[in-house]
Amino acid sequence: MPPASGLLSTVHSPQDLRALTPGQLDQLSAEIRRFLIENVSQTGGHLGPNLGVVELTVAMHRVFESPRDPFVFDTGHQSYVHKILTGRQQRFSTLRQRGGLSGYPSRSESEHDWVENSHASTALSYAEGLAKAKRLQGLPGTVVAFVGDGSLTGGMAWEALNNIAASDDLPLVILVNDNGRSYTPTVGGLAKHLAALRTNPHYEQVLDLVRRSVSRAPIVGTAAYDILHGIKSGLKDVLAPQGMFSDLGLKYVGPIDGHDTAAVERALQQARQYGGPVLVHALTHKGRGYAAAEMHEEDHFHAVGKINATTGQALVAASGQTWTDVFSEEIVRLGRADEKVVALTAAMTFPTGLHRFEAAFPERCFDVGIAEQHAVTSAAGLAMGGLHPVIALYATFLNRAFDQVLLDVAMHRCGVTFVLDRAGVTGPDGASHHGMWDMSLLQLVPGLHLSAPRDATRLREALAAALKIDDAPSAIRYSKDAVPPDLDAVECRDGVDVLMRTDEPRVLVVGIGQLAGTAVAVGERLSDQGIGVTVVDPVWVLPVNPALVAMAAEHELVVTVEDNGVVGGCGARLAQELRFAEVGTPLREFGIAQEFLPHGSRAELLEELGLTPQRIARYAVEAVLSREPPSTDIQPGGSAVRDVATTPPE
Numbered sequence: 157m158p159p160a161s162g163l164l165s166t167v168h169s170p171q172d173l174r175a176l177t178p179g180q181l182d183q184l185s186a187e188i189r190r191f192l193i194e195n196v197s198q199t200g201g202h203l204g205p206n207l208g209v210v211e212l213t214v215a216m217h218r219v220f221e222s223p224r225d226p227f228v229f230d231t232g233h234q235s236y237v238h239k240i241l242t243g244r245q246q247r248f249s250t251l252r253q254r255g256g257l258s259g260y261p262s263r264s265e266s267e268h269d270w271v272e273n274s275h276a277s278t279a280l281s282y283a284e285g286l287a288k289a290k291r292l293q294g295l296p297g298t299v300v301a302f303v304g305d306g307s308l309t310g311g312m313a314w315e316a317l318n319n320i321a322a323s324d325d326l327p328l329v330i331l332v333n334d335n336g337r338s339y340t341p342t343v344g345g346l347a348k349h350l351a352a353l354r355t356n357p358h359y360e361q362v363l364d365l366v367r368r369s370v371s372r373a374p375i376v377g378t379a380a381y382d383i384l385h386g387i388k389s390g391l392k393d394v395l396a397p398q399g400m401f402s403d404l405g406l407k408y409v410g411p412i413d414g415h416d417t418a419a420v421e422r423a424l425q426q427a428r429q430y431g432g433p434v435l436v437h438a439l440t441h442k443g444r445g446y447a448a449a450e451m452h453e454e455d456h457f458h459a460v461g462k463i464n465a466t467t468g469q470a471l472v473a474a475s476g477q478t479w480t481d482v483f484s485e486e487i488v489r490l491g492r493a494d495e496k497v498v499a500l501t502a503a504m505t506f507p508t509g510l511h512r513f514e515a516a517f518p519e520r521c522f523d524v525g526i527a528e529q530h531a532v533t534s535a536a537g538l539a540m541g542g543l544h545p546v547i548a549l550y551a552t553f554l555n556r557a558f559d560q561v562l563l564d565v566a567m568h569r570c571g572v573t574f575v576l577d578r579a580g581v582t583g584p585d586g587a588s589h590h591g592m593w594d595m596s597l598l599q600l601v602p603g604l605h606l607s608a609p610r611d612a613t614r615l616r617e618a619l620a621a622a623l624k625i626d627d628a629p630s631a632i633r634y635s636k637d638a639v640p641p642d643l644d645a646v647e648c649r650d651g652v653d654v655l656m657r658t659d660e661p662r663v664l665v666v667g668i669g670q671l672a673g674t675a676v677a678v679g680e681r682l683s684d685q686g687i688g689v690t691v692v693d694p695v696w697v698l699p700v701n702p703a704l705v706a707m708a709a710e711h712e713l714v715v716t717v718e719d720n721g722v723v724g725g726c727g728a729r730l731a732q733e734l735r736f737a738e739v740g741t742p743l744r745e746f747g748i749a750q751e752f753l754p755h756g757s758r759a760e761l762l763e764e765l766g767l768t769p770q771r772i773a774r775y776a777v778e779a780v781l782s783r784e785p786p787s788t789d790i791q792p793g794g795s796a797v798r799d800v801a802t803t804p805p806e
């Protein structure tokens with residue numbers, strides 16, 4: 157992979173930035189962009205966002221002293237430049253691969269990384285806490301929260317702003333990276349304010365005036381701020397957004413050109429010296445300096461797989477139909493058949509496949525911003541109002557809205573359908589992106605119907621069935637992997653699909669969703685060893701089908717296989733139902749170990765977790781032959797297998 161060259165190769169830590177002249181800083185920014193394009197085109201990653209934050213990150217590292225001044229990146233997908241400037245250039249070609257650099261900040265990688273949760277809208281809360289901790293203990297330094305305009309649409313960000321505005325002595329600078337976009341253009345009232353500013357004909361004059369005035373301002377505490385504030389107040393009608401922030405009680409500096417390093421530095425210096433919380437508003441362009449990204453309408457290369465660095469074309473052809481594609485087409489068909497069907501997305505129209513529904517029924521598709529909690533309770537309202545909402549989310553982001561699912565939707569018996577994409581092991585995006593909690597959380601929700609379809613036909617059937625459930629929530633979850641070929645049942649027993657059956661069955665293998673194929677492979681191995689087996693797919697995992705419990709009673713051992721955390725998952729739930737029914741058949745659940753899974757390819761991680769036919773079959777053979785639970789070595793961990801992650805990030 158291409159190493160750094162020129163000036164960039166001389167930057168090993170933020171200190172090395174300090175002596176650079178303005179001309180050298182421009183050169184450095186150009187080199188960083190080239191480095192990003194050359195490397196990320198080979199690993200995949202969040203290319204567009206990082207191309208947009210080069211100058212902002214360089215300026216932050218020149219004005220502040222990380223890690224004494226903690227930097228908290230919201231979501232963290234835009235921290236590549238920060239990584240490059242904090243001693244991780246050499247390892248950058250390992251980005252997002254097992255054992256390599258994380259695609260997000262990582263506390264184990266560097267003392268410069270404080271927060272590694274990649275769920276959006278948390279930075280201001282972390283930063284407020286860090287700043288309070290400094291203030292209480294009399295520690296030096298300023299906390300810098302770096303947040304995009306998209307992440308500012310999340311409720312947590314507003315809860316934090318509300319608190320920050322009330323603490324006028326917090327050593328906290330909020331740097332807003334306003335590129336006008338989440339994946340697609342940012343939505344909502346805030347976005348409208350920001351957009352009004354961008355398109356204001358006076359904007360250039362205003363920028364210039366601010367720039368000139370700031371550079372004349374004395375660099376001393378409140379005096380500097382007062383001058384900025386004076387400018388701001390004088391221009392109140394043209395600078396609409398500051399009205400919003402200052403009405404909240406927050407000091408506001410901006411807008412500044414986020415690609416002008418000197419202007420950003422000046423604004424950050426002023427903010428730092430003010431001594432209390434200040435919001436610095438910088439305007440940037442996602443994909444800056446890379447024509448292919450700048451021209452990419454859909455998301456400005458928010459996230460790419462491997463691409464040709466020159467043309468920006470994807471190198472790896474999409475392998476087979478995705479679950480997202482199947483959903484995307486089917487929901488349009490269902491929407492056409494029933495005009496009560498409406499859809500919601502939390503800033504992820506394309507990634508969840510809702511773009512087709514949006515194109516077909518623009519007035520029935522709602523992008524609510526990165527606001528999963530709002531999406532769910534708003535859906536409850538839509539259901540109460542007589543519609544059938546479908547909320548398309550990544551499985552991991554449902555975590556945010558658990559209370560809303562439980563009480564706002566389920567307790568009110570609202571017919572809301574949750575479609576959870578990227579469920580299970582997702583791969584290179586790491587710990588907070590694995591969709592390993594949804595089926596455990598949903599077990600707790602009274603009355604909820606849950607399906608993990610095993611193939612495209614079953615997904616279509618599940619969707620049609622879910623849309624008919626108008627008195628309870630329903631959820632359908634599927635994987636990031638390609639959709640496996642249709643796997644037809646040999647028999648359906650009271651709603652449980654039997655996928656394979658031999659004579660004198662001793663082991664019942666229950667395969668959930670994407671892992672139904674693994675379950676069949678386990679069955680074949682057992683059969684090859686002369687052990688009778690039944691392999692089933694419950695089709696609907698909730699409510700637990702009594703037919704499944706009855707079948708368990710007819711076998712010597714039950715093995716469940718799921719792409720979800722083992723604690724509280726489908727296997728654990730079935731074991732509990734067996735106990736309640738006084739069925740004594742032992743049950744062994746196979747799933748994701750309840751740990752924070754690292755990043756790597758999905759295949760690598762499944763192998764490490766022991767979620768392979770070979771490992772599961774070995775367990776079952778030993779178990780039935782010995783009638784004693786054997787010792788197993790199927791826990792995750794162990795040595796990493798190197799492979800290049802090709803999947804685009806989320």
Ligand SMILES: Cc1ncc(C[n+]2csc(CCOP(=O)(O)OP(=O)(O)O)c2C)c(N)n1
Pocket residue numbers: 205230231233234274275276303304305306307308333335337338339442458502503504526528553556806
């Ligand atoms: C809770 C949550 N929902 C959805 C996402 C998926 N997601 C990742 S980045 C992103 C857009 C972020 O936009 P912004 O903060 O403006 O950053 P930009 O990429 O524009 O720099 C979204 C929706 C997420 N990380 N967390």
